[in-house]
Amino acid sequence: MSEARKPNVLWVLVDQMRAQAMGHRGDPNVITPNIDRLAVEGVTFSNAISGTPLCSPFRGSLITGRYPHRSSVAALNDPLDMKMPTIAHTFRENGYRTCWIGKWHLDGNRPELDLSFPENKKEKRIIPVERRGGFEDWWGYENNNQPFHCFVHSDQRSFRLPGYETDSLTDLLIGWLKNRSNEDQPFFATLSVQPPHDPYVAPPESMEKYIPGKIELRPNVPKVDVIQERAKRELAGYYAAIDRIDWNLGRIRNTLFELGLDQNTYIIFFSDHGDMHGSHGQFRKQAPWEESIRIPFIVGGPTRKSYKTKNLNFPINHVDIAPTTLGICGIPTPNGMEGADYSSYILEDHEPENVPNSAYISLPVPTAYQKGLIPEEGVDRPFRGIVTKDGWKYIVLEGQPWLLFNLHDDPYEQVNIAHIAMFKQKRKELQEQLECWIRQTDDTFLLPDSNV
Template sequence: MSMNSAADRRPNVIWVFGDQHRAQALGCNGDSNVHTPNIDNLAAGGVNFNRALSGFPLCCPTRGSLLTGRYPHHCVPGHERRLPEDQPTIANVFNEEGYETAYFGKWHLDGFQESEGRGAYHIVPPERRGGFRRWIGYENNNSPWDCWVHGGEGEDAFHYRLPGFETDEMTNLFIDYIRERGEEQKAGDANSFFAVLSVQAPHNPYMAPEAFRREHTPGNVELRPNVPPIARVRDEAQVNLSGYYAMIENLDWNLGRIRESLREAGLDLDTHIVFFSDHGDMHGSHGQFHKTSPWEEAIRVPFMIGGERPFYGRITGTSSALLNHVDVAPTTLGLCGIETPEWMEGTDYSSHRLPGRGRAEDDEPDSAYLQSVIPTGHGHSIDKPWRGIITKDGWKFVCFEGVSWLMFNLNEDPYELANMAHNSVYAGKRAELLGKLREWIERTGDSFELPEN
């Protein structure tokens, strides 16, 4: 399928996403600790999905769902599990539609066990790179100044150490790709493209280049109201957050560089920009750290769709859609006018950016499904499987196998300070939410022992 004619060419679309970036940690979402002018501008000129979430707040399962639009129990059910080799991805769909496809950065879908060595040195073979035609990345790396990338195959294979900070260097490679696409367009020989930039920031270790770290010290960090008054917890949270916010500001700066490269390449008016994260980070809220838990700080993620002036009739503002990790691929395809394949399980929310696209709002799910299928056993993680839901009308319900665990009315209790899961006054609401959760388990073919009431 040729798409060289400018009149016939579909829009480009790029993903830019970080790791462990919680939704609350953005200027446009109300966090006074951090300055994110480029992300804020993207939201101002686009749509900010202010209730977007990660239905399984853990790296590998979420990444599997992002690429396939399938729930983790059908795809990547736990940490360091491999993306099934026979599972098509969003890249395969774009390839079939005549797009160029490219992936840059953290992969973490090849099932490499860090207990056997360092993931930065592991080579993901070409046949397990998700169908992307260009792929430069790494399986996993938690050392941002000592990051190794690889790609190519056969005599063209390469593996080398990036010369600087991971987020900066991966952005450099991504910008090179944008410039290539711009030169092709100027020469009249360009296909539309789908390109992904996946960076480590702001995942721990929480460190950033000195220019960004300079403004952030532990003593200046204002903690969320649900961080308990325990000195050990508060001290650790403030130390970590000072680096975390610096990493976010570095990521914001790099997003600005990407947008400028699109303008210079003449691609800014033809490219959707989708900015998000795989999951959040607790940072001391409820005395917890890192991820794998169903509280808001771990499951809520930034998610915005923007671009300069991509198309007439575009929508700007905020959306309260419960966009989940399985919905990212269908929504991205919808932005380009491509139907969701039957094997994807998520919802196309592209109508919240482009009128008439995707699923009608009154046909969208009234809740979103939350899971932890296989616990990691890591420190600061929930050590039991759990399932839960969040409803459009603001309720959250989560249970362990056979027993209710958490229930919050987020409308009146956004910091989740009043757990009503075992309050007899709310027994009727608990039964209602349990019924909705049962429907999700049955609808998705999941397996989990729910409490009786």
């Protein structure tokens, strides 16, 4: 392997894992030694944001570096526009081999597909080469939610994975890495697994570690029996799935070490959004509270100049992931990407400067579900908002202020001060920042009257 070889990059993208659910973040329920080690040895963005906490819109923004209303994927199951340039196209233009393994969820409900045919349903649909966002090597699927019954396809065949999804997809990645171990061409690869997304299951050896009755809930889960019981039951499986993710991350790092790739490969570990698990009486995602929008975002890999653990606490957003990933490889942000490149803070030891005062949050098209009296998934109205670097959060519905929290004093968001007169000036200041984001991103959203 050449000394001057460009660095490799591996995205490890998991689904619905909230930032709070890791050992090094203080969750008392789960042990994540491999994730924690990656954080200790690498760079942690402790205030990473899923600017749109919903699968397809996040993923569209992830690979295009554009906000959902400009990425062509504004809603759940919107198809990615084939003309939209992606991070994979940019890596290929710079000499990289690209690979996608796992959940895609960007082929969408295309109007030309008759979804009544079994072969067009998300679980077994074969995504055409031209609809794979520029990724060359491919073992993917559109969407599934059955981690023990998961089908993937490549150019050669479609097949059912032999075991639990996270394990089997990791097997595919490890095989791909081994086949490329003697190649000089650098690579950009993504391992995209659906767990810990519901149905919250994992192999028995992980499930047996987590007992619902022993789960400690967050303080903002209401003391309502039906909510607490459901939260504990689902969290037990959720933590078991995270346990399995952690184990597989260890397998990946061991493989990179054995192949001599560990000092030339960045691992970027993150999630598309979080999961409420009963906080504020809510479940799943599509909500602006912390459990839904805060995601893990850890960059590990080649040894930095300093061995000190590094934590960056400004609010990196989902549109910043692609530019930052390109930046650590020395590739400039292409025209069209709206996010910022924060790679210099990863590569160097200087303190952050010129970072935004806030991150933009949006849910352009809600997809809410409900079973009985308990919200099943998210809110049923579009919203916009910001989270600021100094710990404020402000969320609005169309024409109506909704939520305002001081996260420093109230980290569990139990006191909504949006409609308290003494905070009217703060609300107005935050709305001015939000209005700047609306204009900057060419969004169209009816903001409240800030003078009321």
